[in-house]
Amino acid sequence: MRYSLVAFPLLIGILIAGCAGPSAVSSGGTVSGNTLYFVSSSGSLVAMDASNGNRLWSLALEGLQPRATGGACSGPVTVTPAVYGAPQVDGDRIYAAGYSGLLYAVNATTRTVAWRYPREGRVGSLVGSPVIVDGNVFIGSSDGKVYMLDGVMGEVLGEFSTGGKVWATVAVADGILYVGSFDKKAYAFNIATKEKMWEFETGGAVAASPVAYEGLVYAGSFDRDLYAVGAKDGMEKWRFSAGNWYWGRPVAHKGVVYVPSLDHNVYALRAASGEKLAEFDGGSPVSSSPVVVGDNVVFATEKGTVYLIDTGTMGWRKLYQTVGHIRSPLFARNGVVYVQTQDRNLHAVEAQSGNKLWAVQTN
Amino acid sequence: MEIWNTLIQEPMINTLVVLYSVLFGNFGVAIAVFTMLVRLVMLPLTLRQLRSSKAMSDLQPKIKELQKKYAKSKDKLSQEMMKAYKEAGVNPLGCLGPMVIQLPIWIALYQSVVGVLATTPEQLLNLSQRLYSWPIVYQAIPLKEDFLWLNLANPDPYYVLPVLVGATMWVQQKMVSGPGMDPRQQQMNSMMLWMMPVMFAFFTLQFPSGLAIYWVVSNVVGIVVQYFVTGWGHLLPRAPVAVPSKTETPAGGSRKRLT
Structure with missing residues (x-):
C-alpha cells in the first residue's frame, strides 16, 4: 500500500503548506466630521472617535460577515474577509460593500440598516469602494457590471456592463463614469444616457482604480503600463511603463x-x-x-x-x-x-x- | 522558503501561465498538460519506485515462508530476510527515496495551481511577486476560470470530479495493493484502499475544480505508468495459481516490462 504512503502525507502536506494562506486584506476606512468608519474583520460597521480611537458604536452587517471560499485553501483555514473597499459617507448614510456581493446603506442617526442591495440573493463579489455622487451610489462588481443605485431607497437606476470583473473603485467626473475592468479595458459611460462613450483597450487587466484629472483619465494595467487617455474621446495621450x-x-x-x-x-x-x-x-x-x-x-x-x-x-x-x-x-x-x-x-x-x-x- | 519559491514554485507557476497563454487561454487544458509534463519529468523516479515496490511484492511469498520457518528466532529471521532481499537485488527502503523526492514536487504543483487561480485580491497580490517579467506571463493574469461545465476556482457543482478523483485513486491503489504478510496488514491494506479515495473525493467536494483536474490527470498518468510496469496488477481478479515458479509472474494480469 505504498501509494497511500505518498498520498496521505501529500494530503497533510498540501493542507498545511498550501493553506497557510496570506493574511487577509483589511478594508480601508473613511472619516466624516470627527467620526471614523470602517468595517471590522467580523463584518461589523464600526464608528470611532477619530481623535482618540474610542469606539462609539458598531452594527453587525449579517451579509458582510467573513466566509470560507471554495477550496482546500479556504475551508477552515483561509477566510475571505468581509470587506475590501472602504465604506463611504454621504449625509447620514454610510455605504459599505462586501465581498459577499451585498451593498449596505446604514442610517448613521438611527444606526440601523436603511436598505441592502440586492434585497434577495447577491451580485458578484464587490471589491472596490462605493462612490457617491449627487446622492447616487456607484459600485463595480465581479459580475462585470457597475450598478448605479438611488442612495435613499437603494433602487437600481442603471447598470453599466463590461466584459470582465470590476474590482477597481470607479471614478465619476463631469457626468461621466470611468471603469477599469478585468477584460483589459477602461470604459467611459455617460451617466445621464447610460450609453458607453468609449472603451480603451490595454494589454492587461485594469485592477487599479482610474482617476480623472484635468481632462485626462489615468488607468494602470496589468501590462505594466499606466495609460493617460482623453476623458471625453478615449484617445491615448501617453503611457508610462x-x-x-x-x-x-x-x-x-x-x-x-x-x-x-x-x-x-x-x-x-x-x-x-x-x-x-x-x-x-x-x-x-x-x-x-x-x-x-x-x-x-x-x-x-x-x-x-x-x-x-x-x-x-x-x-x-x-x-x-x-x-x-x-x-x-x-x-x-x-x-x-x-x-x-x-x-x-x-x-x-x-x-x-x-x-x-x-x-x-x-x- | 525563498529557495523553495525561486527554484520550485516560481518556475512551476510561470510554466503554468505560459501554457495557459499558448493553449488559447484554456486553464483546464493547461493544468492537464502541465500535470502530464511534471509527471513526465518525474517518470524515472516513478519507474524506480514502482519497480522497487513490485520486486518487494514479488518477494512476499518467500518472506512469508521464512516467517513461518523462523517464527521462533527473530535474529535468524531478519538474517534470512536480508539474505533474500540481497539475492533478489532488492533494497527494502528502495521505494522511499523516489517517494521523498516526489512529495515536495507534488506539493509545489498543488500550490502552483492554487496560486495561479488567484481568485481574491490578496492571492493576486501575492502572485504578482512570483511572476517573471515576461509579457506572456504578466499580461495573462487573471486567468479565465471557465472550463467545460466548471468554474475552475469553485468546486464541481455536479460532483463528477470528486467521483473521478476517488475512482482513479482507487484503481491506482488497487493495482499496486498486494497480499499482506499477515492478516493485520491485509486488513490495513483493505482499509487504506478505500479510505484514501474516499478522503480525497471528500476533499475534492471543497477544492477548486482546477485542483481536482490535477488530481484526476495525475492519477490517470499514474495508472498508465503502473500498467506498463506491472500490468493490471491486483485490479483484475486473480486466476488460481498452484505454486509460483521462478519464471512465472506471481501477480495476476498481463505483465509488460519497461527497460
Whole structure:
C-alpha cells in the first residue's frame, strides 16, 4: 500500500503548506466630521472617535460577515474577509460593500440598516469602494457590471456592463463614469444616457482604480503600463511603463500624478505629458493607495513603512513604521493619516511629525 | 522558503501561465498538460519506485515462508530476510527515496495551481511577486476560470470530479495493493484502499475544480505508468495459481516490462 504512503502525507502536506494562506486584506476606512468608519474583520460597521480611537458604536452587517471560499485553501483555514473597499459617507448614510456581493446603506442617526442591495440573493463579489455622487451610489462588481443605485431607497437606476470583473473603485467626473475592468479595458459611460462613450483597450487587466484629472483619465494595467487617455474621446495621450502591475489608485496634486506600483515604486509623473519627475523606491510593493495631505503625498509599502513626499521639492522621508503589512488604502483628515494594517490594527499618525496619535485593534 | 519559491514554485507557476497563454487561454487544458509534463519529468523516479515496490511484492511469498520457518528466532529471521532481499537485488527502503523526492514536487504543483487561480485580491497580490517579467506571463493574469461545465476556482457543482478523483485513486491503489504478510496488514491494506479515495473525493467536494483536474490527470498518468510496469496488477481478479515458479509472474494480469 505504498501509494497511500505518498498520498496521505501529500494530503497533510498540501493542507498545511498550501493553506497557510496570506493574511487577509483589511478594508480601508473613511472619516466624516470627527467620526471614523470602517468595517471590522467580523463584518461589523464600526464608528470611532477619530481623535482618540474610542469606539462609539458598531452594527453587525449579517451579509458582510467573513466566509470560507471554495477550496482546500479556504475551508477552515483561509477566510475571505468581509470587506475590501472602504465604506463611504454621504449625509447620514454610510455605504459599505462586501465581498459577499451585498451593498449596505446604514442610517448613521438611527444606526440601523436603511436598505441592502440586492434585497434577495447577491451580485458578484464587490471589491472596490462605493462612490457617491449627487446622492447616487456607484459600485463595480465581479459580475462585470457597475450598478448605479438611488442612495435613499437603494433602487437600481442603471447598470453599466463590461466584459470582465470590476474590482477597481470607479471614478465619476463631469457626468461621466470611468471603469477599469478585468477584460483589459477602461470604459467611459455617460451617466445621464447610460450609453458607453468609449472603451480603451490595454494589454492587461485594469485592477487599479482610474482617476480623472484635468481632462485626462489615468488607468494602470496589468501590462505594466499606466495609460493617460482623453476623458471625453478615449484617445491615448501617453503611457508610462513600470516594473510590475499597477494596483493602487493614483492620486493627483498640482499637475502631478503620483502612481503606486507593485514594483516597489511610487512614480511622480507630469499629468499632462507623462514626464517622470521622480520615483520613490519604498523597498516593497506599494499596493495601498496613497493619500494627499496638504502639499504632501503619503504612501505606504506592503512591509509597513509609511513615507511622506513633499510635492514642492520632491523630497521624501520615512514617516512611520508598522509591524503589520499594509495593503489597505490610506485615508486622511485634518493632517492625520490613518493606516490599516493586515494584523488588524488601525494607526492614526500625525502627517508632519510621524508621531503616533493612537492605535487600536479593529477586530 | 525563498529557495523553495525561486527554484520550485516560481518556475512551476510561470510554466503554468505560459501554457495557459499558448493553449488559447484554456486553464483546464493547461493544468492537464502541465500535470502530464511534471509527471513526465518525474517518470524515472516513478519507474524506480514502482519497480522497487513490485520486486518487494514479488518477494512476499518467500518472506512469508521464512516467517513461518523462523517464527521462533527473530535474529535468524531478519538474517534470512536480508539474505533474500540481497539475492533478489532488492533494497527494502528502495521505494522511499523516489517517494521523498516526489512529495515536495507534488506539493509545489498543488500550490502552483492554487496560486495561479488567484481568485481574491490578496492571492493576486501575492502572485504578482512570483511572476517573471515576461509579457506572456504578466499580461495573462487573471486567468479565465471557465472550463467545460466548471468554474475552475469553485468546486464541481455536479460532483463528477470528486467521483473521478476517488475512482482513479482507487484503481491506482488497487493495482499496486498486494497480499499482506499477515492478516493485520491485509486488513490495513483493505482499509487504506478505500479510505484514501474516499478522503480525497471528500476533499475534492471543497477544492477548486482546477485542483481536482490535477488530481484526476495525475492519477490517470499514474495508472498508465503502473500498467506498463506491472500490468493490471491486483485490479483484475486473480486466476488460481498452484505454486509460483521462478519464471512465472506471481501477480495476476498481463505483465509488460519497461527497460
